Amino acid sequence: MMMTKDVDTLRRRAAPLDMTAAEFRAAGHGLVDQIAGWLERMPDGPVTHNESPADVRRALNAERGLPASGTEPRELLEEAADLLFRHSLFNGHPRFFGYITSSPAPIGALGDLLAATVNQNMGAWRLSPIATEIEAQTVRWIAELIGFPTDAGGLLVSGGNMANFVCCLAARTVKATSDVRKTGLRSIEPRLRVYCSTETHTWIQKAADLFGLGTDAIRWITTDEQQRMNVSALEKQIDADRRIGELPFLVVGTAGSVSTGVVDPLAEIAAVCRRHDLWFHVDGAYGALAARVPGAPDSLRALTEADSVAVDPHKWLYAPLEAGCVLVRRPEDLLRTFSYRPSYYHFDNEVTNYFDYGPQNSRGFRALKVWLALRQVGRSGYLDMIADDMRLARHLHALVQQHPDFEAMTQHLSITTFRYVPSDLRPKRGLPEIEDYLNRLNEDLLTRVEKSGEAFLSNALVGSRFALRACIVNFRTSLTDIDALLSLLSRLGLQADEEMTR
Numbered sequence: 001m002m003m004t005k006d007v008d009t010l011r012r013r014a015a016p017l018d019m020t021a022a023e024f025r026a027a028g029h030g031l032v033d034q035i036a037g038w039l040e041r042m043p044d045g046p047v048t049h050n051e052s053p054a055d056v057r058r059a060l061n062a063e064r065g066l067p068a069s070g071t072e073p074r075e076l077l078e079e080a081a082d083l084l085f086r087h088s089l090f091n092g093h094p095r096f097f098g099y100i101t102s103s104p105a106p107i108g109a110l111g112d113l114l115a116a117t118v119n120q121n122m123g124a125w126r127l128s129p130i131a132t133e134i135e136a137q138t139v140r141w142i143a144e145l146i147g148f149p150t151d152a153g154g155l156l157v158s159g160g161n162m163a164n165f166v167c168c169l170a171a172r173t174v175k176a177t178s179d180v181r182k183t184g185l186r187s188i189e190p191r192l193r194v195y196c197s198t199e200t201h202t203w204i205q206k207a208a209d210l211f212g213l214g215t216d217a218i219r220w221i222t223t224d225e226q227q228r229m230n231v232s233a234l235e236k237q238i239d240a241d242r243r244i245g246e247l248p249f250l251v252v253g254t255a256g257s258v259s260t261g262v263v264d265p266l267a268e269i270a271a272v273c274r275r276h277d278l279w280f281h282v283d284g285a286y287g288a289l290a291a292r293v294p295g296a297p298d299s300l301r302a303l304t305e306a307d308s309v310a311v312d313p314h315k316w317l318y319a320p321l322e323a324g325c326v327l328v329r330r331p332e333d334l335l336r337t338f339s340y341r342p343s344y345y346h347f348d349n350e351v352t353n354y355f356d357y358g359p360q361n362s363r364g365f366r367a368l369k370v371w372l373a374l375r376q377v378g379r380s381g382y383l384d385m386i387a388d389d390m391r392l393a394r395h396l397h398a399l400v401q402q403h404p405d406f407e408a409m410t411q412h413l414s415i416t417t418f419r420y421v422p423s424d425l426r427p428k429r430g431l432p433e434i435e436d437y438l439n440r441l442n443e444d445l446l447t448r449v450e451k452s453g454e455a456f457l458s459n460a461l462v463g464s465r466f467a468l469r470a471c472i473v474n475f476r477t478s479l480t481d482i483d484a485l486l487s488l489l490s491r492l493g494l495q496a497d498e499e500m501t502r
């Protein structure tokens with residue numbers, strides 16, 4: 001017979017996972033000191049470590065089995081921090097110019113600790129009273145910051161993909177000709193069609209796939225020479241689809257494309273949507289947060305006209321991952337899309353219960369880190385930081401325009417694309433074999449930069465040209481870092497060219 005512990009031993013329970021206040025204090029203070037020390041040193045160290053997957057797995061002792069018994073929290077936290085500090089890519093490094101992933105605001109990190117400790121379930125108001133109100137205030141402040149109506153509905157989700165998904169689902173529910181939530185897409189006789197430019201982020205394919213439209217439902221609209229949606233092609237396609245009995249329902253405009261940061265002509269797209277009674281969604285995951293920033297493109301302002309906007313606090317609000325934000329002009333459209341009321345829920349209808357407004361049931365308190373940062377620096381702090389990021393990106397563009405080693409390509413918001421061109425090849429640009437070589441050379445250069453650990457860039461395809469892409473969503477980047485980047489690229493570019501032509 002299996003021996004069980006006498007239930008009496010549980011009268012005063014001492015679970016191995018719990019900590020006394022003194023233990024928590026000691027472990028927490030130790031960790032905070034370690035993080036503060038790293039934050040101080042990190043800008044002077046490498047952006048990333050040139051390690052193989054095998055190196056990383058070895059450092060972790062990846063193959064070991066589940067520990068049979070436990071380890072002291074203090075010792076564990078020290079080890080975990082040390083592993084992360086030695087084997088990570090630091091997007092908070094001043095010379096991280098990679099993807100649209102921001103430097104995380106330190107107050108956001110502390111906010112996450114607080115949020116996790118109080119551990120509110122943000123599904124229902126009663127389970128998270130003040131936290132739900134903080135989320136509602138955060139969503140309203142984000143709307144206010146970008147100039148969207150502050151009585152819009154919205155909630156925080158994990159990121160840009162999810163925020164776009166939620167808006168896309170709302171569009172589908174509202175514009176479908178039948179009760180699509182109940183009967184599914186088969187019930188809709190005409191085929192639903194969604195329109196977006198060829199520069200749209202891949203969330204659109206995932207959405208079309210996940211929500212049963214199928215990726216064939218996407219009408220890819222061509223772009224002009226600046227990679228902005230060609231609005232007359234959009235309208236022609238909508239007309240053509242209507243003529244053959246299909247059901248256009250959604251147009252996606254991008255406010256800051258993932259590749260070059262270009263902003264679609266949002267006002268013109270809004271007018272087409274009004275004319276054809278279509279849902280107008282703006283993917284502003286990256287660029288929407290610049291909408292009211294001096295120096296940002298005027299075309300961003302028309303996002304006010306959208307039915308929905310996706311905005312990413314973990315991009316230009318510098319929130320630690322993860323935080324995306326959904327904004328839907330009419331809050332009832334979110335309720336129509338997501339609300340189910342099971343019999344075992346007895347929640348007050350007078351308050352916001354977020355399970356009714358999005359796909360998640362139990363939800364974490366993502367809003368706290370965003371709310372704290374918004375309060376720490378206020379509107380003016382954000383407008384300044386975003387404007388500074390854009391100023392630095394424009395400055396980089398001006399430098400590469402003048403520099404004999406580089407060719408400038410695009411500059412939008414805080415993304416600058418350019419390429420390294422050895423001086424002897426400058427006059428031969430455009431010849432197929434030279435273009436092919438320049439593509440290979442710049443791809444090689446990108447890898448060298450990453451391996452050096454001295455900076456981190458990403459790439460874009462501009463037409464068929466492989467471009468280096470510097471994206472500044474980073475309040476730690478300064479002019480010194482931009483100068484250092486160009487010296488590094490000149491040095492490594494020369495090295496790559498010599499080795500490839502040897």
Ligand SMILES: Cc1ncc(COP(=O)(O)O)c(C=O)c1O
Pocket residue numbers: 100158159160161162201203254256257258283284285286312324
């Ligand atoms: C324009 C745009 N939309 C959507 C996304 C997806 O966002 P996330 O990676 O937060 O899901 C990105 C990511 O860079 C983006 O730039």
